[in-house]
Amino acid sequence: MSGAIVMQAIGLVKRYGHVTALDGTDFELRAGEILAVIGDNGAGKSSLIKALSGALVPDEGEIFLDGNVVRFRSPIDARRAGIETVYQDLAVAPAMTIAENLFLGRELRKPGIPGRLFRMLDKRRMLAESMAHMQDLQIGIRSMKQAVETLSGGQRQGVAVARSAAFARHVVIMDEPTAALGVKEGNMVLELIRRVRERGLPVVLISHNMPHVFEVADRIHVARLGRRAAVLNPKRVSMSDTVAVMTGAMRPDELPADALA
Amino acid sequence: MKLRLPSPATLGPLLALLLACAFFAIRSDRFLTGDNLSLVLQQVMVVGVIAIGQTLVILTAGVDLSCGMVMALGGMVMTKLAVEHQVPVPLAIACGLAVTTLFGLLNGFLVTRVKLPPFIVTLGTLNIAFAITQLYSGAQTVTELPESMTALGGTFQVGSTAVVFGAVLMLVLYGVATFALSQTAPGRHVYAVGNNPEAARLAGIATQRVLLGVYVLAGACYGIAALLSVARTGVGDPNAGQTENLDTITAVVLGGTSLFGGRGTVLGSLLGALIVGVFRNGLTLIGVSSVYQVLVTGILVILAVATDQFSRRGGRVA
Known part of the structure; x- marks a missing residue:
């Protein structure tokens, strides 16, 4: 894997009073890859992701998107820049339909006077496009008019993934997308993540689940003590060595050279 | 737009309304006359218009306890300006609307900026609006209103039935609100x-702005309701709005809107207001004391909320 760098961060620092959450961490996401981000609690993993998705403004350091510096003040800024985030706690409106959730905050209006003057929504087009997006990811749901609360957890996550894949132009960030799911549903979501990559979107996958990480990731970013400890190649490194690096039991330079990615 | 069957959520209230109508039609042959039904509409129009604002607020998982008192203040402002200060009627009405809308803005500001719970905020503004109304009016009713101010209380004939203009305005407002909320x-x-x-x-929605807008629009609804109340009673009444306050919440809940927010329709609230109106009217017709009407309303509300709870628990997939 040596695609062009899509997103990069250099020397990100974030302090909360005396606590340093990010201590000059770097980050690098390449085109067409699934990059897993792992780390113990307090390793700065979630602060890093928050900085990349605009939920947190770093004190120091720079973030680059396609080589240009970006400064996100809110998740909405990041979204405008083409970065979509799928949140762990299934950020959907359960009483609303699948189509409404897919287009939430980005509704399509009817053309002409009904849309311009009366601001009428183009429900038919949103339904059709929702169907297309869901089929694109091979999520088998028959009606886009179903309320999201009638879906299983995995299907709901499917809606969230479809939404981000439909609107992301550069990056999809997934924060523990399988954490709340059972084995079967978790595997279904992993398959979705692969399909998102196949559509040419690089994916940042935050996960605690090592088997999941090793199953789909092209590279593994190991966060430790607010920095990037190493970037590993899951095809050349064992799960136990990865955990050892993550917890500090092993230094990255003790690994064979081809384990680093 | 295609004509569709009512959704399951509005089916319940609709059935309840039809059952109530059938019951009273059997018990009293005066119930199902055009004049009586027109009277029900007239009795319902004030609560109905307040209920539009109340529905908006409850849809956002809030509640507005101040609605009736704010309406009373709006009515007082309109009538006093017109009668005692000879302000032209349209301007007086505009001032009343402005006052209720400002109260909506105050509610919205306290909820979104100061982050206080809507229940507490509106409990506060309920008392504030009530006190201001009493102070401003000296607890005196304003009478001898200019005719144009009560124009909405006038009627037009549909066949042999006199229909009040205000009821038509209410139905139009429901149409507008339904369109805006669904389309x-x-x-x-x-x-x-x-x-x-x-x-x-x-998802990028400016949630605070939506909330603020909802409270402001609700305030505007209370202003329109104030005008209807003035038109119906023909006076500026400092003690108006006291029953309407809770009646609107009853109507909204009976109409199937969830107090937890995010579910419901304004049309349901109209049905809810009509259910309350039909019960009041029907029980009066068959000669039941008004205390029992209050009792029935109370039972209806608890039934409606219980239904909401059960249907939500049943409908949820874990």
């Missing part, structure tokens, strides 16, 4: 904010 993005955002505010925020 426009801001309307859908009201549901999203009530359903899952965090998801709405992450």
Whole structure:
């Protein structure tokens, strides 16, 4: 894997009073890859992701998107820049339909006077496009008019993934997308993540689940003590060595050279 | 737009309304006359218009306890300006509307900026609006209103039945609110904010602006209701709005709107208001004391909320 760098961060620092959450961490996401981000609690993993998705403004350091510096003040800024985030706690409106959730905050209006003057929504087009997006990811749901609360957890996550894949132009960030799911549903979501990559979107996958990480990731970013400890190649490194690096039991330079990615 | 069957959510209230009508039609042959039904509409129009604002607020998982008192203040401002200060009627009405809308803005500001719970905020503004109304009016009713101020209380003939203009205005407002809530993005955002505010925020919806807008619009509804109340009673009454306050919440809940936000329709609230109106009217017709009407209303509300709870628990997939 040596695609062009899509997103990069250099020397990100974030302090909360005396606590340093990010201590000059770097980050690098390449085109067409699934990059897993792992780390113990307090390793700065979630602060890093928050900085990349605009939920947190770093004190120091720079973030680059396609080589240009970006400064996100809110998740909405990041979204405008083409970065979509799928949140762990299934950020959907359960009483609303699948189509409404897919287009939430980005509704399509009817053309002409009904849309311009009366601001009428183009429900038919949103339904059709929702169907297309869901089929694109091979999520088998028959009606886009179903309320999201009638879906299983995995299907709901499917809606969230479809939404981000439909609107992301550069990056999809997934924060523990399988954490709340059972084995079967978790595997279904992993398959979705692969399909998102196949559509040419690089994916940042935050996960605690090592088997999941090793199953789909092209590279593994190991966060430790607010920095990037190493970037590993899951095809050349064992799960136990990865955990050892993550917890500090092993230094990255003790690994064979081809384990680093 | 295609004509569709009512959704399951509005089916319940609709059935309840039809059953109530059938019951009273059997018990009293005066119930199902055009004049009586027109009277029901007239009795319902004030609560009905307040209920539009109340529905908006409850859809966002809030509640507005101040609605009736704010309406009373709006009515007082309109009538006093017109009668005692000879302000032209349209301007007096505009001032009343402005006052209720400002109260909506105050509610919205306290909820969105100061982050106080809507229940507490509106409990406060309820008392504030009540006190201002009493002080401003000296607890005196304003009478001898200019005719144009009560124009909405006038009627027109449909066949042999006299229909009051205000009821038509109410129905038009319901039409507008239904359209806005179901067919426009801001309307859908009201549901999203009530359903899952965090998801709405992450989806890029300016949730605080939606909330503020809802309270302001609710305030405007109370102003229109004030005008209807003045038109119906023909006076500026400092003690108006006291029963309407809770009646609107009853109507909204009976109409199937969830107090937890994000579910419901304004049309349901209209049905809810009509159910309360039909019960009041029907029980009066068959000669039941008004205490029992209050009792029945109370039982209806608890039944409606219980149904809401059960249907939600049953309908949820874990």
